[in-house]
Amino acid sequence: MAKEILTTAPTLTVSDAPFWHCGRSVQGIMRDYLIALLPAAVMAVVMYGFDALRVIALSGATAMIVEGLTLHYLKRDLQLDNYSALLQGVLFAFLLPAGAPWWLVVAGCALMMLLGRLVFGGLGANPVCPPLVGWAIITIAWKLFMDPDASVLNTQLVNPLTQLRYFGVDKVAHFTTFDLLSGNQLGALGASQVGALLLGGIYLLARRVISWHIPVAFIGTVAIIASIFYFGENGEQYASPVFHVLTGSVVFAAFFLATDYSSSPVGSVPMLIFGAFAGFMVMMIRIYGIYPDGVPFALLLANLAVPLLEIIRPKPFGAVR
Amino acid sequence: MPMSTNIFSLITGDTKPFLSGPIAEELHVYLNGRSAKSVKKKTELVPGMLVAEHADPKKGDVHTPVAGVVTDITEHAVIIKVQPSTETAPEAVQPIDFSTVPDSEMAETLKKLGLDLPLLVPVTGKDPIMHVIAGLNPEPGLCYAEAMLANCKETLEAGIAMLSRFLPPVREIVLATHDASITLKGCNRTVAVPPVYPNEHRRILMSYVTGSEKLKAINTIDIHALYILGRVAQTGLPVTETVITVMGKNYLVPIGTPIDLMLAHAGVTVHEDDRVIVGGPFRGYAIKNITQGIAASDTGITVVPNGATAPISDNACLHCGECVRHCPMRLRPNLLSRYSEFDNYAQCKTEFVRRCIECGLCTYWCPARRPVAQLIKLAKQHSILHISQNEPVPNEFE
Numbered sequence: 001m002a003k004e005i006l007t008t009a010p011t012l013t014v015s016d017a018p019f020w021h022c023g024r025s026v027q028g029i030m031r032d033y034l035i036a037l038l039p040a041a042v043m044a045v046v047m048y049g050f051d052a053l054r055v056i057a058l059s060g061a062t063a064m065i066v067e068g069l070t071l072h073y074l075k076r077d078l079q080l081d082n083y084s085a086l087l088q089g090v091l092f093a094f095l096l097p098a099g100a101p102w103w104l105v106v107a108g109c110a111l112m113m114l115l116g117r118l119v120f121g122g123l124g125a126n127p128v129c130p131p132l133v134g135w136a137i138i139t140i141a142w143k144l145f146m147d148p149d150a151s152v153l154n155t156q157l158v159n160p161l162t163q164l165r166y167f168g169v170d171k172v173a174h175f176t177t178f179d180l181l182s183g184n185q186l187g188a189l190g191a192s193q194v195g196a197l198l199l200g201g202i203y204l205l206a207r208r209v210i211s212w213h214i215p216v217a218f219i220g221t222v223a224i225i226a227s228i229f230y231f232g233e234n235g236e237q238y239a240s241p242v243f244h245v246l247t248g249s250v251v252f253a254a255f256f257l258a259t260d261y262s263s264s265p266v267g268s269v270p271m272l273i274f275g276a277f278a279g280f281m282v283m284m285i286r287i288y289g290i291y292p293d294g295v296p297f298a299l300l301l302a303n304l305a306v307p308l309l310e311i312i313r314p315k316p317f318g319a320v321r
Numbered sequence: 322m323p324m325s326t327n328i329f330s331l332i333t334g335d336t337k338p339f340l341s342g343p344i345a346e347e348l349h350v351y352l353n354g355r356s357a358k359s360v361k362k363k364t365e366l367v368p369g370m371l372v373a374e375h376a377d378p379k380k381g382d383v384h385t386p387v388a389g390v391v392t393d394i395t396e397h398a399v400i401i402k403v404q405p406s407t408e409t410a411p412e413a414v415q416p417i418d419f420s421t422v423p424d425s426e427m428a429e430t431l432k433k434l435g436l437d438l439p440l441l442v443p444v445t446g447k448d449p450i451m452h453v454i455a456g457l458n459p460e461p462g463l464c465y466a467e468a469m470l471a472n473c474k475e476t477l478e479a480g481i482a483m484l485s486r487f488l489p490p491v492r493e494i495v496l497a498t499h500d501a502s503i504t505l506k507g508c509n510r511t512v513a514v515p516p517v518y519p520n521e522h523r524r525i526l527m528s529y530v531t532g533s534e535k536l537k538a539i540n541t542i543d544i545h546a547l548y549i550l551g552r553v554a555q556t557g558l559p560v561t562e563t564v565i566t567v568m569g570k571n572y573l574v575p576i577g578t579p580i581d582l583m584l585a586h587a588g589v590t591v592h593e594d595d596r597v598i599v600g601g602p603f604r605g606y607a608i609k610n611i612t613q614g615i616a617a618s619d620t621g622i623t624v625v626p627n628g629a630t631a632p633i634s635d636n637a638c639l640h641c642g643e644c645v646r647h648c649p650m651r652l653r654p655n656l657l658s659r660y661s662e663f664d665n666y667a668q669c670k671t672e673f674v675r676r677c678i679e680c681g682l683c684t685y686w687c688p689a690r691r692p693v694a695q696l697i698k699l700a701k702q703h704s705i706l707h708i709s710q711n712e713p714v715p716n717e718f719e
Contacts, residue, residue: 009581009611010593013627016695018603018681019596021631024688026639079636124637124689266642266655316673317524317650318534 026123030083032209033256036200037090040252043183043193048098048155052189055105056093062109063089070118084123088112091256092131094190095249095296099151108138128303129260132296139296148186157186160247161292169239180246187293191252201255213268215254217275222250225283238287248293250282257296263303270309278302329461329518332499335571336471339564342574343586349398349614350383350577357399364391367406369414369559371433372399378428381435381617384414386561386575398614401577416557419486427487434553435560437546437618438487448489449540453530454481454505456498456544457514457521460601463566463621466544470503473548480551481507488540497526518603519649519680545620566621577614580622584611587622594627603681636689644683644693650676654683658693661700666707669700677701 044052067085071078080086092112096105112134117126139146149159160180163171179185181195191197204210226241245251258264258278265271278298285294355373360366366385374382385401388410393400422430432438454477458466469477481494493509499516514520514529523541528534549560564573567587574583580599584591591597591611598605599613602623615622644654652673660668674697683693 010591010595012591012607012609012611013594013596014607014609015596015633016607016692016698017598017600017605017679018684018694019598019605019607019623019625019630020602020681020685021690022686022688023631024686025631026636026689029641029688077635122637124639261639261641266640266645266653313653314651316652316676317528318536318676319673 025082026079026084027082029209030087032204032207033087034083034090036203036209037094037190037256039196039199040094040190040193041090043196044094044098044189047157047183047193048152048189051098051152054102055096055098055100055189056090058102058105059093059096059109060086060089062106063092063113066110066113067118067122070114071122076122079123082123085113088117088130092134094252094256095131095135095188097146097148097151097187098189099148099153100145101151104138104142104145108134111137124262126260126262127306128300129257129263131257132300132303135296136300148188152186155186157184159186159292160243161187161286164239164243165286165292169237172239172243175243177242177246180243185247187247188249188252191249194246194251197251197255201251204255204259210255210259211268211271213271214258214264214275217272218254218258218279219245219250221276221279222282225280229283229287244283244286248282248286249295253278253295253299258299258302263306265306265309267310267313270306270312273309273312274302274306277305331458331461331516331518331521332467333458333464333569334467335464335569336468337571338472339465339468339571339573342572342578343582345575345578345582346403347392347579348385348387348389348401348403348575348577349579349612350385350401351398351614351616352383353397353616354380355383357394360391360394360399362391362394365407365410366390366401367410367413369561370411371559372401375432378432379438381432381437381560383576383617384435384559384561386577397610414558418557419483419554422486424486431487431550431553434558435617436550436553447538449491449538451491451530452484452488452494452540452542453523453526454494454496454508454542454544454547455521455523455526456496456503457516457526459521459543459545459620460603460605461518462569462623463601464569465564465566465571465620466498468571469544469548469564470498470505473551474505476551476555477544477547478506478551479554480547480549481505483550483554484542491540495530497530519678519682522649522678522680524678525649546618549617560617563615563617563619565615565619568624574615576617579612579614580608581611583615583622584624589624591624592627596625596627598623598625603685604679631690633684633692634690636691638691639689641688643686643688647682647686649680649682650678652676654693654697657700658683658691658696661696666700666703669697670704674700675704 064080064085068078068080089109092109112130116130116133120126144150149162160172160175183193185192223241223245226244229238230240265274281298281301282294285291285298350372352373355375357373359371366389368388369384372383372385387403388406389401389403392402456466456470458464494507496505496508496511497514501511501513504511512530527539531537562573562575564571568589596607597611598607599619638655638659640655648654657669657672657674677697681694687693
């Protein structure tokens, strides 16, 4: 009895509303992150030579291989084409010294992917930022190899934070702001290219991949706490706020590590508190702690506080309580 | 604050009069739950004659807009071949004089004239304290509201006058639209609402009119339904035409016009695997048969070409927060979609899932291309189903 549908009528796709999509994708976001890291990667090679490129390439490749093998073993879809594993590898590489031996890079990267990301469920599931997990494990296990002062010997660069800690503020007076911005400081191969990272961070903000709350809160709090010491009594013992912001991994973490989606909060007030807490802990570790640069540990602590911070949220529409 | 700042504007500035629809040789009157008991194959029809009745007293019956003869009755539609009346045709349908109909019988009379009363009765169980007329376009892409307010004021005012005949009396009738200077006779005041999607939804309109987000006993009537009511009030004849937006232009078309004919008339080509949607791109529904006839309650036809929009994926949630930033109800669609994905409907209920107005913005903005709104709708269904059966909502993890 039913009327035949004309064979010339097109077959239609049927699905549930909504039918539009903004077009963004995970691959697009990761690509934006990688583009933002490009100036710093180039500067790393300029300052440290091809050692830096070796570390970045090895780390990126290891990250992809470890993720690929693990997902294959777990019989899950490989998602290597969304560049998220590659991004984690490159971010991890930026925290390493340029002279890191190959086994250190491979071990750290594998531990990062396995313990920092895959054990939690992969993309989107990590409660802590994976590069920080990898960094923390190998810094504690192989402290000397992870120390740029010990492992990067073929350079004239000086590490401002270790100089500050062990020799006092007078020894770092010669660092100009331009020095620090242009990467003329010894540190992790990527994290020390501060000016290039700032450019990358501005690119991320302009592309609306990240919002301003975490970087501003993080860098702002580092500057404010540093100012409190610098302008307080005994201020001559402490380095300036500009120095503290432009050394170590502060700028790198502010734009690239703290803003990792899965390990950072979603609401704007929690984001500000998260950034402020991490910034506060950076300064506490630098002044009272034992590490010259406290950024990775500070950020790990802040990541652990995120579920608590997410309780702060506006009430749903029309909610009474 | 949001990652992206695109907002969907609901004003187009289009106030041109409605264009006329195609002249169809064959109408497909869409049954949609009605039963065509009063007509058979080869029954001759005159304009306004009853074609199918709905058993639900709140859903309107459907009538033919043209003279013709029934050529087929399928599971979904009554196919009518358009032809002039012969001498053996039944008598012409007479307009009803509403002054002779008592108020107690008005609802039934209007249902018999083809009006869907669920569009016009209160949301809560209590009597409404006011009527709010939603004078905004419901979705981006639909643009009849401004044209109706500019050109069809008498019709709308006739509809407003009819409201008190079958609805309980209210303290005031408020028009909610983009411009507070627009007035309609019968409306006590006009409230300006930012014309941004999804502000046409009744909960958001209510919050602008009352100044509070709490749910109140307020009846919301969208302007499309009011227009149809007004036409019936003015003519006394059954519903035979409707206004739809196709590709940004408004058409006044007879109901039953096949959608493929309408699209061809509007200059739209539909290719293989495209989506043809009745309604708008956020809340409409996709049809499977392109010859489906236009119904009185249809507001527009949207075509989404194959490949124009990103395919849905099964990625895990990234917790980027785009959906949270764009949710008009201030819910957490990221968590809701994760709970729903793993059948944890009890936690969805704790997260206010029933507050969701199904606007679809969460799915639109999700970079992981998850079916967020669809997962939330599933969770809502489960919540409502279990609440209605007075059972605790199940949780796989307990």
